[in-house]
Amino acid sequence: MTTSAISTYEPLTEETAIKLAARLFPEGAILKCQEIGDGNLNYVFRVSDSKSDKGVIIKQALPYAKVVGESWPLTLKRAAIEAAALRKHSEFAAVLVPEVYGTDETLAYTIMEDLSHLTIAREGLIQGKNYPNLSAHIGEYLAQTLFHTSDFALHPFEKKRLVAEFSNPELCKITEDLIFTDPFFDHDTNNFEPELRQVVEAIWSNNALKLEAAKLKRSFVTEAEALLHGDLHTGSIFADDNQTKVIDPEFAFYGPIGFDVGLFIANLIAQGITRNGEDREAIVGHVINTWEVFEARFSQLWHSDGIEDFKDVPGYLESVLDKIFRDTLGFAGCELIRRTIGLAHVKDLDGIEEAERRIQFKKQALQLGETFIIKRSELTSIHDVTALLEEF
Numbered sequence: 596m597t598t599s600a601i602s603t604y605e606p607l608t609e610e611t612a613i614k615l616a617a618r619l620f621p622e623g624a625i626l627k628c629q630e631i632g633d634g635n636l637n638y639v640f641r642v643s644d645s646k647s648d649k650g651v652i653i654k655q656a657l658p659y660a661k662v663v664g665e666s667w668p669l670t671l672k673r674a675a676i677e678a679a680a681l682r683k684h685s686e687f688a689a690v691l692v693p694e695v696y697g698t699d700e701t702l703a704y705t706i707m708e709d710l711s712h713l714t715i716a717r718e719g720l721i722q723g724k725n726y727p728n729l730s731a732h733i734g735e736y737l738a739q740t741l742f743h744t745s746d747f748a749l750h751p752f753e754k755k756r757l758v759a760e761f762s763n764p765e766l767c768k769i770t771e772d773l774i775f776t777d778p779f780f781d782h783d784t785n786n787f788e789p790e791l792r793q794v795v796e797a798i799w800s801n802n803a804l805k806l807e808a809a810k811l812k813r814s815f816v817t818e819a820e821a822l823l824h825g826d827l828h829t830g831s832i833f834a835d836d837n838q839t840k841v842i843d844p845e846f847a848f849y850g851p852i853g854f855d856v857g858l859f860i861a862n863l864i865a866q867g868i869t870r871n872g873e874d875r876e877a878i879v880g881h882v883i884n885t886w887e888v889f890e891a892r893f894s895q896l897w898h899s900d901g902i903e904d905f906k907d908v909p910g911y912l913e914s915v916l917d918k919i920f921r922d923t924l925g926f927a928g929c930e931l932i933r934r935t936i937g938l939a940h941v942k943d944l945d946g947i948e949e950a951e952r953r954i955q956f957k958k959q960a961l962q963l964g965e966t967f968i969i970k971r972s973e974l975t976s977i978h979d980v981t982a983l984l985e986e987f
């Protein structure tokens with residue numbers, strides 16, 4: 596549903612955001628508004644009733660990337676892609692995504708459920724929270740959204756219609772550059788401490804690693820397997836001990852299934868590296884459980900909802916899962932490397948104040964990333980993967 600009659604784009608202000616949201620509140624409510632966006636790209640306004648504190652969120656795209664400014668123009672179409680992806684994914688995992696109340700393509704905004712009672716998972720994890728249901732919920736989200744939007748579940752006409760609807764070239768180009776290309780070359784978008792220069796230069800001159808990164812980039816660019824979230828890191832997830840909600844699918848497009856799984860696992864690992872003992876075990880458990888829940892639910896959906904003629908051919912499901920597993924490791928490796936030396940870092944590592952520990956953790960992230968990429972065909976189970984983390 597389009598919610599506004601304004602015919603040209605303009606950035607919202609706290610006042611105009613209140614006007615847009617007013618119809619969602621009881622008449623006479625006294626509304627207040629705050630811009631709360633802390634991401635790299637967009638405005639996020641929270642409009643709330645001063646008395647009850649009940650709110651709604653209005654997320655608006657800017658015609659450029661907020662983190663860089665007007666010198667980096669960026670399509671407004673990403674707002675419509677994000678709203679459409681939230682709606683499509685909610686068909687299969689409604690309790691795991693925010694409800695969308697309205698969108699406007701011209702003003703490039705989405706009005707959605709306010710999740711302020713939850714915490715961004717990355718922030719909570721950094722504070723030491725473990726979110727016991729996080730991996731079960733994300734494993735379920737991954738299996739439901741990825742299976743149901745794939746050729747295994749959709750008529751080929753509908754699948755190809757969705758591939759066209761979710762064509763997202765500008766946002767994909769950001770990923771192609773920032774995850775798959777720039778960190779493997781001496782590119783000016785990279786950003787790392789001088790203490791890492793030696794290991795970074797070793798990455799730039801490691802042709803075996805670069806060959807594998809090139810293959811992974813090619814998979815990302817060419818394999819339209821399912822409708823991905825496209826940027827599933829722990830900063831795109833709200834959680835508490837019981838609930839989990841996935842936000843921010845503006846990078847959604849048809850790509851390889853392992854990309855979403857790999858990004859989530861890499862961001863768990865970036866947190867796990869910073870922990871010891873039982874605290875680390877909680878993260879190791881989440882990595883294992885994410886894969887196991889994903890694999891079990893995907894397999895169950897294959898049998899119950901699959902439409903593929905070859906689905907009962909012995910070994911086919913296993914070969915599909917094996918390919919997703921190897922892709923997951925490769926994409927997780929690229930994400931670990933880019934979150935350490937590329938343009939967009941993670942607070943889990945950057946926030947470590949003691950320089951020596953921070954550099955040590957970053958070296959571990961780079962080492963794990965390289966190993967995941969290079970050894971992705973040798974690692975046979977998710978336990979082999981977490982054993983590498985436990986070696987540190």
Ligand SMILES: Nc1ncnc2c1ncn2[C@@H]1O[C@H](COP(=O)(O)OP(=O)(O)O)[C@@H](O)[C@H]1O
Nearest residue numbers: 632633634635636637639652708709710711843
């Ligand atoms: N539905 C929501 N409810 C409450 N807060 C939200 C919601 N969506 C986004 N936010 C807040 O805005 C921040 C940025 O949102 P996000 O969608 O990640 O923006 P960006 O695309 O710019 O990264 C989140 O970290 C969160 O604090």
Ligand SMILES: CSC[C@H]1O[C@H](OP(=O)(O)O)[C@H](O)[C@@H]1O
Nearest residue numbers: 634635636660662769773826939
């Ligand atoms: C200049 S975009 C960098 C980076 O930002 C996006 O993340 P988010 O929107 O969650 O802040 C995405 O990961 C991009 O790679």
